[in-house]
Amino acid sequence: MLKGKKVIALGERDGIQGGAIAACARSAGAEVVLEKTYCFV
Amino acid sequence: MSGPGRPVIRGARFFLAHAPGLVAHGSKPGRDVAHAPATADALRAALRPWAAARDYAPNQVLIGARRPEWLWDLPRPWWGASPPGDRRGPHGEIAPETELYGLLRIGDQFDLVQLEAAFAEEARAALATHPLVTKDDLAALGAGVAAAAVDARLGGPTPAAPLRLGSGRRVGCIVAGHETDATLAPDVLLENLAAKVTAAMALRAVLADEGIDPASVDYVIGSGEEAVGDRYQRGGGNLGKAVAEQAGCRAATGVDVKGFCCGPVHALVLAGSLVAAGVFARVAVVGGCALAKLGMKYQGHLRHGQPILEDTLAGMACLVEADDGRSPRLRLDAVGRHPVAAGASPKAIVESLVGEPLRALGLGFRDVDRYATELHNPELTEPSGSGDVPQLNYRVIAGLAALAREIAPADVPAFVRAHGLPGFAPTQGHIASAVAFLGHALERLRDGRHRRVLLLAKGSLFLGRMTQMADGVSVMLERND
Numbered sequence: 001m002l003k004g005k006k007v008i009a010l011g012e013r014d015g016i017q018g019g020a021i022a023a024c025a026r027s028a029g030a031e032v033v034l035e036k037t038y039c040f041v
Numbered sequence: 042m043s044g045p046g047r048p049v050i051r052g053a054r055f056f057l058a059h060a061p062g063l064v065a066h067g068s069k070p071g072r073d074v075a076h077a078p079a080t081a082d083a084l085r086a087a088l089r090p091w092a093a094a095r096d097y098a099p100n101q102v103l104i105g106a107r108r109p110e111w112l113w114d115l116p117r118p119w120w121g122a123s124p125p126g127d128r129r130g131p132h133g134e135i136a137p138e139t140e141l142y143g144l145l146r147i148g149d150q151f152d153l154v155q156l157e158a159a160f161a162e163e164a165r166a167a168l169a170t171h172p173l174v175t176k177d178d179l180a181a182l183g184a185g186v187a188a189a190a191v192d193a194r195l196g197g198p199t200p201a202a203p204l205r206l207g208s209g210r211r212v213g214c215i216v217a218g219h220e221t222d223a224t225l226a227p228d229v230l231l232e233n234l235a236a237k238v239t240a241a242m243a244l245r246a247v248l249a250d251e252g253i254d255p256a257s258v259d260y261v262i263g264s265g266e267e268a269v270g271d272r273y274q275r276g277g278g279n280l281g282k283a284v285a286e287q288a289g290c291r292a293a294t295g296v297d298v299k300g301f302c303c304g305p306v307h308a309l310v311l312a313g314s315l316v317a318a319g320v321f322a323r324v325a326v327v328g329g330c331a332l333a334k335l336g337m338k339y340q341g342h343l344r345h346g347q348p349i350l351e352d353t354l355a356g357m358a359c360l361v362e363a364d365d366g367r368s369p370r371l372r373l374d375a376v377g378r379h380p381v382a383a384g385a386s387p388k389a390i391v392e393s394l395v396g397e398p399l400r401a402l403g404l405g406f407r408d409v410d411r412y413a414t415e416l417h418n419p420e421l422t423e424p425s426g427s428g429d430v431p432q433l434n435y436r437v438i439a440g441l442a443a444l445a446r447e448i449a450p451a452d453v454p455a456f457v458r459a460h461g462l463p464g465f466a467p468t469q470g471h472i473a474s475a476v477a478f479l480g481h482a483l484e485r486l487r488d489g490r491h492r493r494v495l496l497l498a499k500g501s502l503f504l505g506r507m508t509q510m511a512d513g514v515s516v517m518l519e520r521n522d
Contacts, residue, residue: 011385013501013511014415014433019385037385037509039501040427041302041417041468 003029013039046363048313053359053479054246055133058141061088061207067335089348098123099465105132112463132480148238160212161185173245202227236329239356241287259321261285261295264308265329301500302474312361313371323362330354331470341425355469369486375401377515394497394515406442410491413478416466435461474498494518
């Protein structure tokens with residue numbers, strides 16, 4: 001589903017972090033163009 | 042050097058200060074007001090009065106007057122339904138803003154804080170009967186200055202910022218420490234001074250309540266998040282020693298331990314290690330407030346028609362010392378750490394901070410009475426879309442317990458209720474991160490209600506742009522028997 005797609009991975013510290021989302025997306029064949037993790041507290 | 046021993050936590054106290062007038066100095070409100078000055082009026086109109094902040098149920102929980110679990114069943118919104126409360130509880134106090142401003146002046150050794158004479162007298166009257174404020178403190182408060190002198194400072198060549206009460210009344214100003222040094226700008230120094238005095242008051246409280254001579258403290262570890270320094274060493278630090286001085290710990294030196302929100306738990310581990318090694322007999326871990334976070338989520342609060350609830354500063358202090366036979370033990374043999382190689386998934390983090398320490402001690406997930414993790418008050422975070430942070434964390438812990446087949450997946454909500462906590466801490470960064478439960482934890486571990494409490498805290502290292510990683514650390518507290 002993500003093969004050949006570009007992905008922006010936005011995560012949060014107390015949920016799913018950006019790095020984890022990016023790793024999943026890459027493993028599915030996506031190109032991660034931006035990965036960020038935010039902290040909302 | 043004293044003899045080594047198993048470390049215990051002797052006591053913990055919190056010092057909260059209602060600071061509606063400083064909300065405009067918070068980072069988010071400050072930036073928004075600079076961009077759109079009319080925002081200041083909307084902010085001021087949504088500030089809550091002293092009695093509302095004092096009575097606010099989560100604040101009453103933090104100072105120990107109420108149990109955290111009380112909040113599970115207290116109808117929301119808490120800001121509109123909190124019963125009357127006292128300003129002092131078994132684990133600390135909440136002070137009104139007049140006292141806070143007086144304390145800022147008392148803690149200022151460089152004439153940075155200039156209070157108008159009439160207000161200085163009001164602050165003196167308010168602080169004169171405070172049990173932790175000394176005659177020397179009142180002398181340091183001084184007589185204040187003429188309003189015209191404040192006008193002159195605000196219009197002078199050295200940057201200065203007005204200090205106002207929540208009502209909008211100007212009561213003084215804070216002056217930069219240098220004409221051009223951004224690290225000594227008025228708002229930076231205000232943050233640092235507030236961190237110093239809130240931590241010092243918490244330290245004074247725990248020493249007084251435990252009947253301990255301040256001169257018997259060997260070492261004070263500052264664990265807050267403020268960068269204290271000047272242009273050549275922005276994070277030079279050692280607020281710990283400044284707090285030691287302010288609390289009368291004449292024989293102590295100190296240091297700062299930085300780790301974003303998990304700084305205090307790192308500091309507890311280090312304090313325990315110093316005691317266990319016999320380097321020091323009595324170590325205080327302190328964390329001052331995070332003034333920059335006042336009003337951090339005010340937009341969500343205004344959008345939902347609620348007052349600006351991030352109007353309260355919080356500092357903490359606790360004492361780590363050799364085993365006294367009764368205080369809860371710090372289990373240094375099972376410190377959880379989030380190693381570089383662990384990765385960023387929630388499962389990996391909780392496995393490092395919970396699963397591995399439990400295995401090291403031969404325990405299961407249900408052997409911990411309460412997990413103290415990110416304890417941010419959801420009433421502060423939900424209106425801005427940040428969700429209920431404690432419950433997010435507790436569900437991950439419960440999920441790991443389910444993966445370990447220690448509970449059934451259907452029992453996740455029951456596990457969260459039995460071993461988690463509702464959020465009650467102000468969004469004061471490191472104060473909300475695990476250590477907010479310390480007062481209740483020590484009380485319960487002493488009286489037998491709990492056998493084990495796991496403190497686990499996370500730090501958002503990526504905010505500093507030096508790594509994409511977060512960090513985390515955990516340590517078990519155990520009943521001393």
